[in-house]
Amino acid sequence: MRFQQQTFASAALLALAVASGLASAAASSWGFDDASLSIAARKGSEGIKEKLNQKTPLAMPVALGSADSLKVALTAKDNGKGKRPHQAFVVLRDQDSGLEAPFPLTVKENGKAVVQISQKDLPAQLLLAEKPLKASVVIASFGSATGLNTPAFEVEIRPDPATPLPNYEKPLRYGKRPEIHHIFRSDPRSPPKVISLFFTLAVAATVPALFIGWALLGANLNHLTKALGAAPLSHASFFGSIVAMEFVFFMYYTSWNLFQTLPVAAVVGVVAALSGTKALGEVQSRRLAGER
């Protein structure tokens, strides 16, 4: 059948060439025929043998195991005649990265070509490919014949589960690097304000409780007028300096530093000491008079 088709095709071409009056060999092109793809497993029984077609690639990808070797055999033909092309490659391409590895076919004078590919012939980048590798056949040579570059089949790499995969590190390339944002330590946190407010109120409530307790025990300021009458300046200064000392503590808490606080505290202390002797002397006199 094919033979009949070929004679028809070449007869038609000849007729065309004669009809157009061209003497040149006209559009000759490379092609291949009798192509087969076989996978020979070195251990085990499975071997796959498929026929390759120049016009349509194989529908399903073939699997290549770690001990298998893939053999492609074809006959290169220039215009239907078996001839040896200069370039006869099976090119395997990684679909994701676009990297290609050519495998030259060993071609005899009559155009019969064969090549064997096993996993150890593949570069590491193709071995680690996730998707099946697309294989195309490139047949071309010098002269005016147009070359052939068609996809032929797909091959899926099945790595050996026992052996570790080759360690392929992507080489350093200058370019933008990933952004880094420093993750800050979290700020110190306080408990919920409700709890703080509750205890604040609890503490603040002790003050009136204390005052009420004192009042129930008979607290009074009855000798205030008598004391101030007896030693007004001393008592005013003494109590004033006690209050002033608390004020100094308050200022130190809010805004002053130690160098501002200490002189003021010293002055207030001296005032307290000097006025205190007089004031407490007056208290002593009231005690000795039996009024305390």
Next chain:
Amino acid sequence: MRSLLSFFALVWAVAVSAISTTGDRLLVVLDDVADQSSYSKFLGDLTSSSPCPLSVLRYWPYRGFKLSFETPKSESLSLFHLGERAYDHVILFPSKSKGLGPNLTANLLLQFINANGNILLTLSSGSSTPSSIVSLLAELDIQLPADRTGLVVDHFNYDAASAADQHDVLLLPAPHSIRPDIKDFFGAGAGSDEVLVFPRGVGATLGSGELLMPIVRAPRTAYSYNPKEQGEVVDDLFAAGEQLALAAAFQARNSARFALVGSAELLEDAWFDAEVKTTSGQAAKTFNREFAKRLSGWAFQEIGVLRVNWIEHHLNEVGASNESNPGIYRIKNDVTYTISLSEWSWSSWSTFKVPANDGLQLEFSMLSPFHRLDLALDPSHSTAEAAAYTASFKLPDQHGIFNFKINYKRPFFTNVEEKNTVSVRHMAHDEWPRSYVISGAWPWITGIGATVAAWLAFCALWIYSAPVDQKKKGAKKL
């Protein structure tokens, strides 16, 4: 900042006298000095002494190189003089001799690159590459075919007009950038009908280092073979397809440049304005002249040269003083960093636009980066000649000695590495939040207040109180 900018402009205006940023002394090494006539257009473009608008699209700039021609074995040829470079750039044309002589050993050429000299190397498939060139290329991790000669052919993309049978004149599309984040230096603006002709050239394979970059890759159906031994069949394939680099670039860490062109013939006058025919019969114009100009422009530091004008960082907080570049910051300060960059393009400095998909990044790092941030264009500090890029960020909460690092290394651009060191101190004792703003401290502060109030009340009571009436109590008891 303003005064700093004008100071730099003054210094630069005084210093620059050539159009290439690194000098105008160009050495051309040829086997036969008379060969230069076949490269007359290329060499004429290099020496062009006045601007000549030949077309609206391409403006031939004033390049103004001073050419010296020497043969490789000539005794007066010396790349160095008294320890300094005698030339700023070298073009090496293919030589038929086995070695390039004692003045152009691989070692001397490498010293030339280390001394910031630029080299443009051309090869040809007609002559086997001299051994010193092969050693030099091996040092740069560029591999040539075995036997130091090869020919790249492509049976699918060849010039039907001149190489209908031999297929050794390749027609390539104008070379565009391989990665999306690289600026297109070599093929930008090429017309769709323009092709780059690569006649009778050598393809090389590049190592995987980061300093190498292919400029023109062979088409996928191309391959390299040895015409003397592999005329019938290719038994030992050197490389094929896009692994073959027909023109490659190497930029050393000091930004000295080395460009490799596999075909010296593509620089010849014959191919500059030739008409070629593609395999499908279409006529096309050659892109070679423009490509030669851009390739030599890149190699001799006329394009793709970057310069840092000034760097400024300051504290970006409310109430901060206006001091620029302080030596010390505090943790968690808000800081703004600005850097101004210019790009030299043929004959003038202009603003540097970071290519799309690429980013200029600032690293704030002690031993390793704590921040790596993209800098954004800052129009308020940019001028017509300099673009300012800025970033504002919060310093990490780690104290120590930190560096503001700009490490912008890209293929085809000069390397930009800038480091500014600052101290980052911890919080001072009076910079913490006060206790009265910490809600958890309120019970304690209230306690202090309660104690003070109780103390004052106690003092008043103790000094001024009178005892409770005993008589009344006594009477009650009784």
